[in-house]
Amino acid sequence: MPTYNDNILCTTRDELVACGISASYINRALAGQRKGEVYCWEHHKQGKQVYIHYHSLKEKYQVLIKAVHCNKLEPEIYLKQEQVEKATAVFENLADQVSLLVSSNPEEIKYLTETKLYTPSEVHQLARAAAWLRLINEYDVKKARKLGFKSVNDFRSEVFKRCLNEQTSSPALIRFKKTLITNVRTLVKNAVEYKNNGITSLIHGGVGNVNREKTDTVMHAKLVKLASEPVKYSWEDVAMMYNDWALANAKPQITTSTVKSYLNTPKIKKVWFYARHGKHAADNEIQSLINRKTPSFPDALWSIDGTSMQLYYVGVDGKIKSDLYVYFITDACTSAIIGISIAFAETSGMVTEALRNAVDTYKYKPYQLQYDNSSANVSVAVKNLMSNMSRVHFPCEPYKGRSKYVESIIGHFQQRVLRHYSNFKGGNIDVKSLNSQANPELLAWLRKNPEALPDRNGVIEMLHDAVAKWNARGEKRDSFGRFVGQSKIERYTTIQHEQRAELNYFDRISMFMxxxxxxxxxxxxxxxxxxxxxxxxxxxxxxxxxxxxxxxxxxxxxxxxxxxxxxxxxxxxxxxxxxxxxxxxxxxxxxxxxxxxxxxxxxxxxxxxxxxxxxGEEYSKRELEKQMIKLGEMQATGTEGFGWYDTSKYNQNRREAALEDAQNGMGDGLTDKQRRILRIGK
Structure with missing residues (x-):
């Protein structure tokens, strides 16, 4: 359906005929309208084509037009859809033309190749990127409109989309000087820089004398060797030793900042980092992390581990000590500490006691247990206990603290709760932040005033108090710093799930067997x-x-x-x-x-x-008598073999008498009844 003056919807004579209206009736109505005889349908004429205005038609005709020509939509909506589809088709056609306008400059390819800074594939990536920038500079408003775009911004937007696709394709078709270009403005800025400086604008300033190992494999090897030394030379020393070597081998010198920047590019850093710092440090520093979802319900995963208590106390000998060890049972879903045990060293008994504390206190068991490979955790007794308690249990990868939820929970517990106590030792020895370390002047005061410290029983009570405070914390803090929402332990005890079942007394007892x-x-x-x-x-x-x-x-x-x-x-x-x-x-x-x-x-x-x-003896006699009775009378039949039956004491005595007669040669050992059964003597 066309429009008139962009705001009046129109329909043609043929469209009305297609709706079932008589052609002759339409012709008569239009003729009468033009002669002034009637006034029912507004219309206008363009050339020989007559356009009838939709709003002047009767409702019944409007309904027919919507059903036949507009897919049962209002004509205004139908027209908008058609306009969008038409514009999209035109725009896609224009966009395809844009890609055809891009072509690399052979002179630029030659220049990039002669620099020996890039591989052939990188040369073509940069040359094609230059071609896109050149295209942006060539097209102004007039050229963009002549190509079919409404404005130069529409043209540049389409160029950006094509550039982004070529940057993110695998393998990438183009590359720019720095990072991925993700907006039109940055692309235009690069085009202006290219217009002023040519292809050199795409060469990174940090390339200098060394871009990558492909630039000069010997130079690259020397830098990597110096960086990977386990003695850990400083970057200044690496630069100094490299430049001394470069002068002796007719190689160009490079600045310390270039050495540092080059060696710390991700791909090269991975080469020397393992040798310089060791496998475990490198794994934790530069290996990719797996994003894990928090367990969906309490007891889905118990993460367990032990650590030093981090609290000072006064021993019975009057000396300041911090030799207690704490084993934690934590729920990964809620971060609640649900069980602890305290001892002087991590043993299998300590692990068992902590697990028992969790089960006895809250009367649940875990679906899965997560722990490390310490000797206490992998002892036969503890592994058997874990098999009793959980459906799944296995140790985390060694030396990868990031994989254990308990590591994070213990760290936050120490820094956010234990640090409130004046006898807090501070974080572990590898903690770098000053905020995580104890105040040295406070520790010095405690050394001079040991009476201010608790004794062993007091420090144990202090730890239990700290665990209660941790569990009482809400999920978040408000703008005033106060905790809001359910506490950790409320969430642990109230969240229901089909795989959580409270254990009865017998279950709790048998679990630790x-x-x-x-x-x-x-x-x-x-x-x-x-x-x-x-x-x-x-x-x-x-x-x-x-x-x-x-x-x-x-x-x-x-x-x-x-x-x-x-x-x-x-x-x-x-x-x-x-x-x-x-x-x-x-x-x-x-x-x-x-x-x-x-x-x-x-x-x-x-x-x-x-x-x-x-x-004892009576049981023996009773059983023996039963067996003798069973032997007392034997019945034989022609087809069923022999059967054994209990008999009376009288018959048993008669049988024994017959046996005695047989032994004495006075008879055949059979009773009269047995003779009759066996039909002897007849």
Whole structure:
């Protein structure tokens, strides 16, 4: 649908006919309109074509036009879409023409090649970049409009888009002097510089005598060798030694700033940094980082590690000390510290105690455990415990503190909470910031006034207080510095998730029961295990909790795999062939003298002795008698073989008498009933 004076929508006679209106009716209406007989449809004429104004048509005709010609859109919207599509098609056609206008200058290619500063591919990249800049300078307003653009800015904008695409393509088709050009203004600025200075405007000023290792491989090798020395020469010394070498080998000298700039370009820095500073430092300094999402719910990941307490205290000998070690259990989702243990060194027992503290305090277990490769963490007992507690557990890469959440949490805890205490030692030895270090004058005052320091129990209470303060901190601070939002520990305890389940008492107890390496036999004293120098006897008690006669009766001498919590050896779990059998508990001990007897102990001891008799000789006699009874009478049939049945004492006596007669030669050893069954004598 065309327009008239850019604001009146029009339709043609043919378009109305296509909508189902009679052609003759349209002709009569238009003729009557021109003669002044009627006045219903506004229209105008261009050449021989008549254009009827859309707004003067009746509503029913407008509905038809929208349905047939405008895709059921309002005509104004339909026209706008057509204009945009038409303009886009024209613009794309123009943009394609722009790329065809770019051509490299052979003289510039020759000049760049003769500098010996660039590889052939780099030469062509720079020459094509110069061609784009030359194109911007050649086209003013008139030329841009003649090409079909409304303004020179539209032309330059399209040139910028093409340049950006060629810069970011792989491999890049063009390159400029410095960094990636990301806006039209910078591109035009480069074009002006190119207009004034030519191709030299694209050669970086820092190239000087050395651009890259491709410039002169010997010069490059010498610089890299000096920079990579593990004695770590200063940049001034590197420049001095290089220039002495350059004079002796007819090479150009270079300034210290050029040496430093060249060697610190990312690609070259990676070559010498490892040899100069070592693998671990280089990995942490220049290796790319993996962006990780924070775990989505509490207990998804527990990150654990130990460190020195960083608090001074006064020992029992009156000396100032800082020899305590703290093991932290942290939740990576909320940064809460949910468990700690304190000792003089990191041991497997310390790790176990910290994990137990977390489980007992909040009654949850982790989905995954993250830790380092210290000997305490990778001991068999701790690894078995971690397998009990979590679905997944494995150590982080060694010497990469960035990979452990706990490193960051401990660092922030020390600098934002522990530093509030006057006896804070400051950060670790490798901390560089003055704000992270303790005030030396304050430390000197503490040395002179040790009574101001807490004792060992006091410093332990201080640490627990610091953990509580850390956990009470909100997620953010407001403009006045106050913490706002839920605290770390509130978030840890209140966030619900389908994979979080509160542990019951039995789960918490059994979680710390770790499988022992060797099996244990079940003897007359049950299973005997030495725990921290103390001998424990574990039995599976009878239902009345007196002795283990029933279990021992079936399992005496059998060997079992055992799981035990060595810190709380109250019970053990017995397994055979990987199948759980039962729990065994510490065997009850009875007083050796009357004076030590406890209430009710005498009755249990009497009951125990009765069960000894019941399950000893009497049990043996009962079972033996059952077996003899089973042998007392044998029934034979023609088809079913032999069967064994219990018999009465009377019949058993008769059978034994017949056997005795047979031994004495007085009979065949059969009873009358047996003879009848076997049909003997008939």
């Amino acid at each position: 770790v499988e022992q390496r060797l099996p244990y036999p079940y003897g007359t004293n049950g299973i005997v295990i030495d725990v921290k120098g103390e001998e424990h006897h574990f039995i599976v008690p009878d239902s009345d909790n007196v002795g283990d006669f029933m279990f021992a009766n079936d399992n005496l001498g059998e060997k079992f795999k055992v799981k035990i919590d060595r810190d709380n050896p109250d019970m053990i779990a017995l397994y055979r062939d990987g199948i759980f059998i039962d729990f065994a508990y510490n065997k009850e001990r009875y007083a050796a003298c009357v004076a030590d007897s406890q209430p009710g102990e005498t009755a249990r001891r009497v009951q125990f002795k009765q069960k000894q008799v019941e399950w």
